[in-house]
Amino acid sequence: MVNRTTIFRSLTVAALLTLPVFGGTLGVSDLDGKAVDPFAEAARVRVLLFVRTDCPITNRYAPELQRVAQEFNRRGVRFWLVYPDGTETVAGIRDHIAQYQFPGEPVRDPRHMLVKRAHATVAPEAAVFDAAGNLMYHGRIDDRYVDIGKARAAPQRHDLEDAIAAVLAGKPVAEAETSAVGCALADVE
């Protein structure tokens, strides 16, 4: 209890010191256990990628996520790779990233603070925030999967890519909310 209060207080202080101001990143940490706040750092666009190590659809999206990250990395877009399963081991997460070459800065979100903020429901799912931290898009990466086990040969819409491009251009995202197909995040809350 004492600890939690301390963290909360220090976060509040941090939030006061940096703009934009908001809360809600309690318990979010990097793989070394250090508290991090994706919203406390400057970025034109922030992208949260929600993943699970035990989700095959997550893994199958690794090459596509690399492609999207490479496209936008140098344009002020920052990617975080969010692991919401508190029972995952650090070694397991590191191995997962090494095996599949996922992009983004890995963070753990055992209390689903980022999950809630992004309205994310499954892995893999993406959320795009503008510089001020407003949620501009959340949902699927593309429309390849229609349901678990039911997929197109190739995607027809690249929702995440389009959303990032729109936010970079200062335009609204045409479809700000789509439903993603994958492994439920509520199962690992």
Added chain:
Amino acid sequence: MKSVLLLLALAVAAAASETPKLPTFGHDIAPIIYQNCAPCHRRGQAAPFSLLTYQDVKKHARQIANVTKRRYMPPWPPEPGYGDFQDERRLTDEQIRMIGDWVRAGAPEGPANDAPPPPQFASDWQLGEPDLVLQAARPFLLPASGPDVFWNFIFHPDLKTTHYVRAIEIRPGADRLVHHANLLIDRTGSTRRLEATPGAGFPGMELTIDRNPLDPDSHFLFWKPGTVPYSEPDGFSWRLDPGNFLVLNAHLQPSGKVEQVRPTIGLYFTDKPPTRFPLLIQLEHDGALDIPAGVRDFMVSDDFRIPIDADVLAVYPHAHYLGKLLEAYATLPDGTRKWLIRIPDWDLNWQAVYRYREPVFLPKGSVISMRYHYDNSASNVRNPNNPPKRVHAGNRATDEMGHLWLQVLPRGRGDHRRPLQEAIMRHRLEKYPNDFSAHLNLGALLLSRLDAQGAVSMLEAAVRINPARPEGHDMLGSALEALGRSSDALEQFRLALRAQPDYVDARYNLALALAKFGKFGEAIENFRPVAAAYPGSARLQDEFGELLARDGKFVEAVAQFDKALALDPSDETAKKNREVARQQMAGR
């Protein structure tokens, strides 16, 4: 306060008496999961993530409720009531409801002592140590992403003598990548021509393997995740000869990272040769597969009347990504309909061989019907062409197929496959009057039942259709020989060799025909490459020796008989021949 407590107590009492207690993992869910999911959902198997503990299951609870509710899992595409199959893996409505209730209740674990022990699985070969283990020569490198890959691995058993196989076990060699696989027997090694370099394997969804029509396919050698390998019943072994190859046609799904796939197969032998002779027959009408872009329901049909009493043992429906509704049934002579299978929402990913719990008896004159429906519109999510294109039959994933394979066992003792084969080929000729292979195979069958005249007319048609193929000329030559028309036969063997100079069968037949005309010198020159092509065949080495001896070349003849005897010391003919040749030599 008092009344509130009382109300609460009443509510609890009511709940306890009216509704059964909430499902728990240990009491209700574990038995379902362990029996129906765990066989595939465990380490080393094709399914993603393990489902062997409460923690495993809880982490996927909503997902499990979702996929069981829409019956995506466990995968069992055939519609119940349209064929009664072994190893049916299907949850009851009650089990599905129970899983849903459990998830809604927060997926409670329940008392630990309620849970059955997690299932145990053989970690190694499921049928015990195989008699022969074969590994693919080289791994296949599966790309990280992109469409599914259909890859063929060639195995070379390199047997010295004929063996009989009672079971195979396929180990895909990479966890969770191989969706299903078919093993095919290549008696002549013809598929090796398809490899860019030896051992590399080759791509392709469908395989065409050169087959001797007198030695037809008889068994489904199919693998899918989570099943105990199939052991053939007594009398149903199949033959594997020296020089045979096995080809594993594997459906691979990219996982997100580059993977090496190197399958292994285990063979289990028996010393009992087959006494039961089933036949794989195929209904199809690929020639009618011409689906215009955008059409939502395109039907392909085929109907085949069986000429004998027979039992259907297993069924293997096959289509690609446009297939939607697949139906097969038989209409008995008395007009009743027996369903063979019905798959209402075809998904190539879950194609499988289905074995009937009890053989399906079809009396002579029954008509087997195939009705396959295809959806080539944009609303078919699996349509590989976007926008939809006109689609024909073909080998690529973007082409289409419509095959209904049945394993059929003719009634009666012994081998009664020929009339069935003949009927299938005549049926094929009705569909494709200009089909070279159907004419060739039918010719071979007619010749085998000593209808040489019938064979000649069938084979004359074959060489008219395709004079460039050596097989037609060669077979026609054999049929003419059977009719005693030796000079015409000789001419056909020469035509076969003009079409393909290294066609060994024709070389052999030509050599024997020349010997008949006393042209031993020319016969020997034609036989020499035959003997060289089969250095392991005692019979051919011996036959070459005989030819040499007839031409008075005793020294070389004895050397040939020695070769034959080195290969098979028990070869009495070669022994006797060598004796005679030696005497002749001494007598000179």
